[in-house]
Amino acid sequence: MRDFMLAQPRDINQATDLLKRTSERSALMGGGTDLLDEIKNEIIRPEIVVDLSRIPGLDSIDRDKDRIRIGALTTVAALGENTIIQETFMGLHMAAHSLATPQLRNVGTVGGNLCQRPRCWYYRDPQVECRKKGGSRCFAFRGRSRYHAIFGGGTCYIVFPSDLAPALISLGAEATIASANGERTMPLEDLYALPRVDVRRETVLTAGEFLTEISIPLPRSGAKSTYHKIKERSTWDFAVVSVAMNAEVAGESFGNVSIVCGGVAPIPWRLGKAEAFLKGKPIAEDQLRKAVRMDLEDARPLEENAYKVDLLETAVYRAGLSLKE
Ligand SMILES: Cc1cc2nc3c(=O)[nH]c(=O)nc-3n(C[C@H](O)[C@H](O)[C@H](O)COP(=O)(O)OP(=O)(O)OC[C@H]3O[C@@H](n4cnc5c(N)ncnc54)[C@H](O)[C@@H]3O)c2cc1C
Ligand code: SF4
Structure with missing residues (x-):
């Protein structure tokens, strides 16, 4: 594992300033359950890891007049155990409980879950330079494809591995995104883009942007x-x-x-x-x-x-x- 510098901004402005200066050399970290594996396996080689977990106020679940607001640094365990979520959005509660192990849920965050990288075995193999890593071939096409996509392939056949993303999108969730240019909000569904848009990335987040909140409208009766x-x-x-x-x-x-x-x-x-x-x-x-x-x-x-x-x-x-x- 290569050395990297660990930066721990204490508020959103510090994080966005830092990312503005270093986004080409840095990687964002929530709980690190996926990111650190990628670094250990040298799939990515950031010089700086920007640990978002020290920013206060991004790990709560609150209800206002017409929405439930979930901070992006909320752990998956806290989401799964939250009574408002369980009473209001059973599908999301079930998705949170279905994923990984209790240890990973205690550390992994909602933002990290929604932005995790694919599990394609060729992508995760440090020896393989497939299209997603800048190479010219997709090895899953005519290769080992048991866990790959049946819809939306062509350039790359990964499946997006998050359990929270389908549940949140089905509930009409919105994502709030911070950067040095301020804040923007979009339907969570629009955060994701097919490989033909940019095979190297799964989301439309641009350099220096990160998720701060996911909000869900309260359900209609019935x-x-x-x-x-x-x-x-x-x-x-x-x-x-x-x-x-x-x-x-x-x-x-x-x-x-x-x-x-x-x-x-x-x-x-x-x-x-x-x-x-x-x-x-x-x-x-x-x-x-x-x-x-x-x-x-x-x-x-x-x-x-x-x-x-x-x-x-x-x-x-x-x-x-x-x-x-
Ligand atoms: C053994 C194992 C089993 C797993 N099983 C499942 C499973 O069944 N279902 C499932 O859905 N997931 C699973 N995961 C994937 C993942 O580890 C967890 O989903 C976890 O929630 C990721 O959160 P994290 O905070 O640790 O992410 P990190 O590792 O910190 O980050 C993951 C990625 O998201 C980016 N990122 C982190 N936070 C933000 C943010 N706020 N804004 C923008 N980008 C951000 C990072 O740069 C990185 O690329 C598993 C992982 C492991 C190791
Ligand atoms: S499916 Fe995507 S990640 Fe997997 S080998 Fe093909 S291009 Fe690489």
Whole structure:
């Protein structure tokens, strides 16, 4: 592991000033559970690590008139244990509990989870210079592709590994971003961009920008949410396929539905056709299967991951039926 300098700014302005001067040479750190692995394996070689964890006020969960506000430095454990979250956004609560191990959840932050780097084994192999690391080839294409994308590939077939991102996007979350130019807010969904935009990055954050807050509108009456994660091992594991569903439920039928998936695309993947089809339909297995198959027509599996097509169909109908209970 190469040496680096550790900087610990004490407020947002100190952090943004420092990043403005050093963003080409520095890397941001929340809990470090992903970043430090990347440094140890020499996938990235920052000269300066900017540790955001000493900035006060970015680790709380508060409710105001119409939104819940989650500081980007809130740990995943604190999110999972928070009673407001559990009572208001069951899907987010389930996603927080589903990820990693208790030790990692105690240290890992919401901001770090939303900006973590992909787990593609070629990307994580220090010996491999694939397209995402500046090389000219994607080794997953015609290579080992068991855990890769079935939607949105082409340039690079990573899947975005975060469990919190699909859950938060399904709930209509917004992200607040700080930089030396001030603050900006955007739908969390717009934070992510496909590899064809810039294969080296998964988000639209520009140099010197970082997440400070995620906020979620309070749910409409009758809204219910859930998170269904399919993983290979019953202990800690990343999602092979996951489905975050947030729906207005009127009696036995769906009102507006939001469905965002993990493990299937380089970004959290919205099932737009299924969402439109399900509005007003009964909450029933045949309707849910029909709905997801509309989006699955766009799936383009690689040699080893066509099994994800069936898994996604199963995950969607199970998630949908659970909202009836
Ligand atoms: C064994 C293991 C299992 C895991 N399992 C899962 C899982 O099942 N599901 C899952 O979702 N994740 C999983 N993770 C991934 C990850 O470690 C955690 O999700 C954790 O929440 C990341 O948070 P962190 O604060 O430690 O991130 P860090 O390691 O500090 O940062 C991760 C990345 O985000 C950037 N970053 C950090 N904070 C910010 C910010 N505020 N604004 C902008 N960029 C920022 C960093 O520069 C870095 O690139 C796992 C990790 C490990 C090691
Ligand atoms: S899927 Fe992306 S990260 Fe993986 S080998 Fe291909 S270009 Fe590299």
